[in-house]
Amino acid sequence: MTGKRVTSLDVARRAGVSRSVVSAVINGTQGIGVSNEKRQAVLDAMMELNYHVDAQARAMKTGKSYCIAAFGDTSNALFLQMLEGAQRACAGHGYTVLLVGEASREEAREELIHLYLQRRIDGIISLDGPGYQNEAWAQRLLELDIPYISVEGYAENDHICSVLADYGDSVTAALNYLESRHEQVPIYLRMTADWPTDNWAERARLEAYLQYCQAKQAAPVVHTLPKEHVDAMESLLLAIHREQGTQIYLSNWVDGAIDLYRAAARLNLTIGQDLYVMSADNTYRISDHMVPRLSAMAVPYKAMGEQAVELLMAQIHGDGEPPDGASCWLKAELLPGESS
Structure with missing residues (x-):
């Protein structure tokens, strides 16, 4: 086929099928039944002949740009x-x-x-x-x-x-997982940023935590902090650790877990021993790379x-x-x- 542009007719001849079958395979034409065997024969012929679909011609015929x-x-x-x-x-x-x-x-x-x-x-x-x-x-x-x-x-x-x-379910699932490992009800860290965070997702997360505490007849403990303010996290962690000892922290965002890790390092506290940490999301896909490995809910x-x-x-x-x-x-x- 050297020196000549390959057409759908060439593909049809190589595959041993009609041109309409080739068109049906290429364009996904409705109403034309094509067996798996014929479809594969067309695809094999296209590859052997190095045939490529003319996108403009297909768009004119189907009305679709694909x-x-x-x-x-x-x-x-x-x-x-x-x-x-x-x-x-x-x-x-x-x-x-x-x-x-x-x-x-x-x-x-x-x-x-x-x-x-x-x-x-x-x-x-x-x-x-x-x-x-x-x-x-x-x-x-x-x-x-x-x-x-x-x-x-x-x-x-x-x-x-x-x-x-389902952000509410992600918090519920995280709380159930923590409950299987600890008797304490976690402290909820509600991280904020310099953009509006009072939205349906954050409301769903917080409501799931409050409902969990109500079901356990436990007083909810919620702390709201700006993300990437490690000094604020350090002050909070120090005060809680001095007064209450080892606690469990569930953060709405992985940013809160990152700040907790940094604050704990400053205070010479060991994650997984002096405090326990979990995140309700894994935005940056970094949980496996944190030391110790962070428990998290991965939003899909x-x-x-x-x-x-x-x-x-x-x-x-x-x-x-x-x-x-x-x-x-x-x-x-x-x-x-x-x-x-």
Whole structure:
């Protein structure tokens, strides 16, 4: 075939099938039954002939670009984890991912709409902070019937399909794990940052802790501290250790566990002996690299990215939203360590 562009007809002849079968395999055409044997024969022929699909021609024929946009902050470790899952799921559907990393600019969301109207993408996935709800933009998406999935955003909007982590369950699971190892009810560390943290996720975490204490008929102990303020953590840890001795600490974020490790080192206290520590998340995937290894709940951002793609494909190809409503909830995974 040297010097000549390979066509779908060449693939059909090599595979011993009709051109319509080749088209069905390439485009996922509905209504044309293709056996696994014929499908594999077509794929083998494409590889042998080094055949590549003409994306523009396929788009004209199917009305699909076979590309979705992933929108988020590329400096955010959570976005990169979500993107990992989204890319893996897209590959299984024959889709590529267009990375749009300007989540700090609200006007960039309008650019996503332009990409869709230009038929350069078939849908949008965005990683939004818990509590994010841009109602005006959401309304634009609904009016234009743009396939869209939010990861972590629009939790309280019944019209936008969201993939959400069950943060309340993650705290409950952490408390149950700690209870299997200790009799004491943990102290809850509610870390804050220089952005709004009074959102549904943090409320769910705190409510799970309060409900646990109520069920155990124990007085809840909650301390709110800014993250990355080790001096404040050191003062708190010193006061508690002097008055109450060995205690168990459950932090809403892994940042709290990091600050506890640093404060304990300053005070010559040993994690896993003088105090016990667990985190309700593992944002930076560092629990295995902490000494001692940190016990944590891993929020499944990779799986959330995969689930977002599956839901988006259902919208793109006309299968609608999930039957249980606009939100899909995923549970965190327990990562036992040596710190608790």
